[in-house]
Amino acid sequence: MEGRGAAGLDGAAARLARSSGMIQITPQMRVLVAIEPVDGRKGIDSLARLCQEKLTEEPFSGCVFIFRSRRGTTVRLLT
Numbered sequence: 001m002e003g004r005g006a007a008g009l010d011g012a013a014a015r016l017a018r019s020s021g022m023i024q025i026t027p028q029m030r031v032l033v034a035i036e037p038v039d040g041r042k043g044i045d046s047l048a049r050l051c052q053e054k055l056t057e058e059p060f061s062g063c064v065f066i067f068r069s070r071r072g073t074t075v076r077l078l079t
Contacts, residue, residue, distance in 0.1 A: 040069040
């Protein structure tokens with residue numbers, strides 16, 4: 001495996017893992033997963049509204065909200 005780090009990550013993934021762009025999940029943090037798919041074109045405001053309306057949670061509560069696209073090819077996280 002040439003060009004891969006010790007964990008088997010390629011260069012871009014290894015750089016991202018070293019950067020502060022990663023979300024740190026703590027044992028105290030709640031992770032809420034929306035079971036219904038969402039439109040991938042929704043912006044941050046629409047996802048925050050979904051947190052309030054469908055999940056009955058405050059989007060700024062410190063929870064991690066996970067949404068998946070209708071096709072199931074992408075996930076979006078709101079922290």
